Amino acid sequence: MKRTTVENIVSASVNAGAEHSPARAAIEQYQFSRLRQTIDHAMTNSPFYQTRMAGTVPADITDHGALSRLPFTSEGDLRRSGQDMLCISQDEVARIITMQSSGTTGPPKRLFFTEDDLERTLDFFHHGMKSLVKGGQKVLILLPGATPDSTGDLLARALARMDVASRIYGLVTDPQLAAKEVFAENFDAIVGFPVQLLALSRTPAGQSVPAGQIKSVLLCSDYIPQTVCDELSAAWQCRVFSHYGTVETGLGGGVECEGLCGCHLREADLLFEVVCPRTGVSLDRGQWGEVVFSTLTRRGMPLIRYRTGDYGRLLAGPCVCGSHITRLDKVRGRIGQVRQLDNGQAVSMDMLDEILLAIPGVLDFQPVLQKENGRDRLIVRLTSIPANSDEVFQLAALRLKGVAQLKDIEVILEANPSGLINKAKRIIEDNRGKNQP
Ligand SMILES: [Zn+2]
Structure with a gap:
């Protein structure tokens, strides 16, 4: 070598x-x-x-x-x-x-x-x-x-x-x-x-x-x-x-x-x-x-x-x-990008990457954390081939459901119909502090 x-x-x-x-x-x-x-x-x-x-x-x-x-x-x-x-x-x-x-x-x-x-x-x-x-x-x-x-x-x-x-x-x-x-x-x-x-x-x-x-x-x-x-x-x-x-x-x-x-x-x-x-x-x-x-x-x-x-x-x-x-x-x-959740667990981009990028057909995804009625909600916007592929979404939902860290957290999958990948830095956007009373 x-x-x-x-x-x-x-x-x-x-x-x-x-x-x-x-x-x-x-x-x-x-x-x-x-x-x-x-x-x-x-x-x-x-x-x-x-x-x-x-x-x-x-x-x-x-x-x-x-x-x-x-x-x-x-x-x-x-x-x-x-x-x-x-x-x-x-x-x-x-x-x-x-x-x-x-x-x-x-x-x-x-x-x-x-x-x-x-x-x-x-x-x-x-x-x-x-x-x-x-x-x-x-x-x-x-x-x-x-x-x-x-x-x-x-x-x-x-x-x-x-x-x-x-x-x-x-x-x-x-x-x-x-x-x-x-x-x-x-x-x-x-x-x-x-x-x-x-x-x-x-x-x-x-x-x-x-x-x-x-x-x-x-x-x-x-x-x-x-x-x-x-x-x-x-x-x-x-x-x-x-x-x-x-x-x-x-x-x-x-x-x-x-x-x-x-x-x-x-x-x-x-x-x-x-x-x-x-x-x-x-x-x-x-x-x-x-x-x-x-x-x-x-x-x-x-x-x-x-x-x-x-x-x-x-x-x-x-x-x-x-x-x-x-x-x-x-x-x-x-280190600063690890997000703490209500359920005492933490979620990070690298963790989501290993789970979601392993699914064939996924091209990219953007996760956003929000508060809904006082509870954490994770929205994942998926870009896939073909766009809106049912199979990809079902598999993604199933895999995310199996993640212990996301237990009791509402996870919503959305399609990114543009088929484009995001050029911005890949982070979990945290909007939980925004628009709060
Ligand atoms: Zn070496």
């Missing part, structure tokens, strides 16, 4: 030489050295970090124990103090990514990147994609790519560096239309969000793709349902890789190797930890908690101990590919 190609970048940074697999100790020595430089840079140049980290002596941060005593940063800090977290002048900023989360009022979240920051993302995409494709092949990119330095654009440029052609289609709304168009061409690999790929594969055009033509698929999302991985690999006889990354990690964060057992993290640029979501206490490898990372090379807007809100765990020990680059297990969704 080929070693993770992420190792190429980490080896170069750690100075282990391309032919060597850097040992854990060497990687961590490099990481803490870069972290100390980052803290120093942040405390010198950002008013936010000057205050937040007052009293910190960068030279003292030599191990995980010292790291665990540093304060966290969060999405709230980005919203409230983003400008003050910036460590460079505005004219050194090459790209700003602005995000206004759905359902959130107040200032948007803004991330600032320099040319060098973006180059390191490009480099990660370049090496990371080497596990999936080789020169002369062609990749379909189902990610936004219209603006320069968007994820799709960076990925296409990274692929060009390895002589791999690509087509940026963007996000799919009409899977039938998109499938007819894209599958008229032959692609060796596809990159996109799980629901988008699943919907494409379930259309007649997607089902007529000859087995083995698509050799690999890369899924990127905060939650990648196992049912989607299983179905895609069976439908197209391809390898299904996972990618972990957010705008905060610099779009790229980690990618699976051929072993398909957790994302090898971008350890040349990011130092990951997992902490207890409630207490903030650092957890050992293997334990589930909130994923936290610090940037090691970012000059524009460094993030120190940034809480991602993702529920995950770091895997202990070397990978089956032989590499000591840390792996992040499949993330189990967003």
Whole structure:
């Protein structure tokens, strides 16, 4: 088995030489050295970090124990103090990514990147994609790519560096239309969000793709349902890789190797930890908690101990590919998106994904929680093939009825007759607090 190609970048940074697999100790020595430089840079140049980290002596941060005593940063800090977290002048900023989360009022979240920051993302995409494709092949990119330095654009440029052609289609709304168009061409690999790929594969055009033509698929999302991985690999006889990354990690964060057992993290640029979501206490490898990372090379807007809100765990020990680059297990969704119900149970998007996306014919769904006569009600709007398919609805109703967490909760299934899939972030919309006396 080929070693993770992420190792190429980490080896170069750690100075282990391309032919060597850097040992854990060497990687961590490099990481803490870069972290100390980052803290120093942040405390010198950002008013936010000057205050937040007052009293910190960068030279003292030599191990995980010292790291665990540093304060966290969060999405709230980005919203409230983003400008003050910036460590460079505005004219050194090459790209700003602005995000206004759905359902959130107040200032948007803004991330600032320099040319060098973006180059390191490009480099990660370049090496990371080497596990999936080789020169002369062609990749379909189902990610936004219209603006320069968007994820799709960076990925296409990274692929060009390895002589791999690509087509940026963007996000799919009409899977039938998109499938007819894209599958008229032959692609060796596809990159996109799980629901988008699943919907494409379930259309007649997607089902007529000859087995083995698509050799690999890369899924990127905060939650990648196992049912989607299983179905895609069976439908197209391809390898299904996972990618972990957010705008905060610099779009790229980690990618699976051929072993398909957790994302090898971008350890040349990011130092990951997992902490207890409630207490903030650092957890050992293997334990589930909130994923936290610090940037090691970012000059524009460094993030120190940034809480991602993702529920995950770091895997202990070397990978089956032989590499000591840390792996992040499949993330189990967003911590803040778990919805508590009247019946004392909780419901989350990842749970509904595994149940509903496993039903053949389902293309997408949107769940909404409401209060009706003082009781919780879950409305699920299903997009299916064919639209309004009785069979799909009966099966969905049956499966949801069997979910212990939804006991005593009224569940209503509605059809989305448009046949379109939702481009917005997939969350359980919670309207229970709205229009209440
Ligand atoms: Zn591996």
